[in-house]
Amino acid sequence: MAEVRVNLEAHSYTIHIMPGGISHVGALMRRLPLGDKALIVTDENVCPLYAGTLTDSLTAAGFTVAMVTVKPGEGSKSLTAANAVFTEAISKGLDRKSPIIALGGGVVGDLAGFAAATYLRGVPFIQVPTTLLAQVDSSVGGKTAVNHELGKNLIGAFYQPNLVVIDPTALETLPDRELKAGLAEVIKYGVIADQNFFADLAAAAAALLTREPAVLATVIGRCCELKAEIVAQDERESSLRMLLNFGHTVGHAVEAVGGYSEYNHGEGVAIGMHAAGLISKGMGLCKHEDVEILQQLLSRMGLPLTAPGYSPQALISYLQRDKKMESGKINWVLMTGIGQVKITREVTDSAIKEALAQ
Ligand code: ADP
Ligand code: ZN
Structure with missing residues (x-):
């Protein structure tokens, strides 16, 4: 315990x-x-x-x-x-x-x-x-x-x-689909804060998917520690807590465009993390291999990488209405590597379009 x-x-x-x-x-x-x-x-x-x-x-x-x-x-x-x-x-x-x-x-x-x-x-x-x-x-x-x-x-x-x-x-x-949705948020913690934890997840993928209680307990404990640290430093979401929104900008758009019935929250976040990875790579913030490693782990956990048939334009229109927008610009959480992210408002529409078209 x-x-x-x-x-x-x-x-x-x-x-x-x-x-x-x-x-x-x-x-x-x-x-x-x-x-x-x-x-x-x-x-x-x-x-x-x-x-x-x-x-x-x-x-x-x-x-x-x-x-x-x-x-x-x-x-x-x-x-x-x-x-x-x-x-x-x-x-x-x-x-x-x-x-x-x-x-x-x-x-x-x-x-x-x-x-x-x-x-x-x-x-x-x-x-x-x-x-x-x-x-x-x-x-x-x-x-x-x-x-x-x-x-x-x-x-x-x-x-x-x-x-x-x-x-x-x-x-x-728990239904399989709900378990996997939770694993998307688990992977998020690895990307935003802890490269070693990310590597542990890849090694423990099979045990997580078969729900071994001891492995789940360790992984859940680490996620709670990471979240507790972030929340303790920023209880009311002014800055640091924004890191927890990694994958959520496009994720919320995917959920909304699908009428909240096609993709659940975790699936939206998986697609959103992948998109954020592609945007990061497109802007030269992270390496091609970083995105590949993320793709592999998401796929290994049975999570989607893209939303086939969703038009980039429909997703972008939704993004423009996202409530986390400040002074007309979105706070994007982008990766600079596995275990490191940064917040930026300087993301061009064409970089977003390119990532969403993949
Ligand atoms: P979430 O935690 O994903 O935000 P919900 O509260 O909607 O979402 O729970 C997802 C679904 O899983 C609901 O249908 C809920 O009744 C069901 N559920 C929750 N916990 C369990 C469990 N331990 N075993 C089986 N079904 C569960
Ligand atoms: Zn979430």
């Missing part, structure tokens, strides 16, 4: 990475100053798999447990779903010390985190992520949000959890 401590300006918390961890959540929560009522937020896929184990662990630790189960999928990141959480919290008498626990993937984490940030102006929040994507990315860092009909993630808050418990054995039931 490993622990990663996240130290932020006004708050710190521990991420526990432990195979079988779901059955220890109650005991870990008892170390914190919490009330006796807890509310689990989960979805209809995860509930029958893990809610029983979590509930038993909470009950054994003396908590009274309430639960809200939402429909799986992005549609549950809504004010309507948040309202269902509030209704349950109010009717079960949850007070300011009662924790809200997210049991599920990024959707459930964002929804439960948003509810925890706003119910009674903020109650304790606990993350028990069950997708690889949520374990390495969304459960660390404190971004919570729901969607608005006019755009994704527009209503939310920075709100840090009090505890994160990551159980790599929960990934055994």
